Amino acid sequence: MDSVSISEVTVFRGLMHGIRQPFSGATISPKFCSSKGEGSRAITSNASNTKSQFVYGESLATTADLGYKMNAVNLKNRTLISSVKEKLLLDAYDDEYGGVVVDHEKLPSNPNAFTSMLRNSLSDWRRKGKKGIWLKLPVEQSELVPVAVKEGFEYHHAEKGYVMLTYWIPEEEPCMLPGNASHQVGVGGFVLNRHKEVLVVQEKYCTSSNAGLWKLPTGFINESEEIFSGAVREVKEETGVDSEFLEVIAFRHAHNVAFEKSDLFFICMLKPLSDKIIIDNLEIKAAKWMPLVEFVEQPMIKGDKMFKRVIEICEARLRHRYCGLSPHRLVSTFDGRPSSLYYNVVDGDDNDASQSNCTADFY
Numbered sequence: 001m002d003s004v005s006i007s008e009v010t011v012f013r014g015l016m017h018g019i020r021q022p023f024s025g026a027t028i029s030p031k032f033c034s035s036k037g038e039g040s041r042a043i044t045s046n047a048s049n050t051k052s053q054f055v056y057g058e059s060l061a062t063t064a065d066l067g068y069k070m071n072a073v074n075l076k077n078r079t080l081i082s083s084v085k086e087k088l089l090l091d092a093y094d095d096e097y098g099g100v101v102v103d104h105e106k107l108p109s110n111p112n113a114f115t116s117m118l119r120n121s122l123s124d125w126r127r128k129g130k131k132g133i134w135l136k137l138p139v140e141q142s143e144l145v146p147v148a149v150k151e152g153f154e155y156h157h158a159e160k161g162y163v164m165l166t167y168w169i170p171e172e173e174p175c176m177l178p179g180n181a182s183h184q185v186g187v188g189g190f191v192l193n194r195h196k197e198v199l200v201v202q203e204k205y206c207t208s209s210n211a212g213l214w215k216l217p218t219g220f221i222n223e224s225e226e227i228f229s230g231a232v233r234e235v236k237e238e239t240g241v242d243s244e245f246l247e248v249i250a251f252r253h254a255h256n257v258a259f260e261k262s263d264l265f266f267i268c269m270l271k272p273l274s275d276k277i278i279i280d281n282l283e284i285k286a287a288k289w290m291p292l293v294e295f296v297e298q299p300m301i302k303g304d305k306m307f308k309r310v311i312e313i314c315e316a317r318l319r320h321r322y323c324g325l326s327p328h329r330l331v332s333t334f335d336g337r338p339s340s341l342y343y344n345v346v347d348g349d350d351n352d353a354s355q356s357n358c359t360a361d362f363y
């Protein structure tokens, strides 16, 4: 049997308040039986002003004044208590950082029961030296959020279906829990056709300074979406043009872009596979194929250090004087995850130029 702390016995006490049988009307207070060592658990029952001691271990406590046979009761209640004790703690599993992840599928629905289980669990985790606690509360149980906050939990992040809260137990150690995701990831498609026209759009919603600007189709990468497929999707959604991903030409890293989040913007070169334009009326006001020279001459592009440089890089790429990054699918043994590593192959294996991603045609 596990060793028991005061907090754990307190758990039993809370439990016994909720359980009327066989300790009907009893209140339980913590008491340790030092002579029993680690394997003993002691609970004092106070029923009808009569104090009795139940010892869970090899020996039994005084039982006469309760009027029933404690041997049998003891065995029965030992089972009962250990099963109810489990019900008084939140279901959770350990993480690899010495922390605990609460099982959100087994949360009690009653906020009072949750309060008591959360307190008991916190005592239990503290006693066991646990560090970071992750508590995910589904939107269907949002009434538990104020309870957790009152117990000292902090918001970590939220998604449509849940809010994640955290609690850092060690008071003497700085909190090591990683923060919420810090970045959003965007893509821009540079799609050039054989007439040296670039695919451009005018956004429906933009700042007044950007009104009338013809710009590259841009958008955000979805959850679990690849940069290369996200760029193709965004171009298709906004303009109706099919394309093939060639390379990441450059990326921009900016901060405090939206709701204090940083922004990674990947500018991708795409090869057009169709030319018919069908715009997405929800987001886009207009789209067209625009001569590259005309696109570059727009004051907003000409005067913008980033886009001016992006165009210079794209033009260098057209002359094969620059090489972007192309995705290579692989599985890392570190985490066993299939992933994309973006890099360029200038000469290819054994100097085979055909292996180079820098020789790919644009149109």
Ligand SMILES: NC(=O)c1ccc[n+]([C@@H]2O[C@H](COP(=O)([O-])OP(=O)(O)OC[C@H]3O[C@@H](n4cnc5c(N)ncnc54)[C@H](O)[C@@H]3O)[C@@H](O)[C@H]2O)c1
Binding pocket: 184, 185, 186, 187, 188, 215, 218, 219, 220, 263, 264, 265, 266, 283
């Ligand atoms: N738009 C540009 O000119 C431009 C310039 C430089 C970099 N980028 C980069 O492109 C990537 C995508 O940016 P973007 O400008 O295309 O995205 P965006 O801000 O235009 O958002 C994309 C779409 O999301 C929706 N949306 C966004 N915020 C909304 C809100 N508050 N309310 C309602 N709908 C909203 C709109 O439908 C919008 O068209 C980012 O990484 C950004 O840094 C864009």
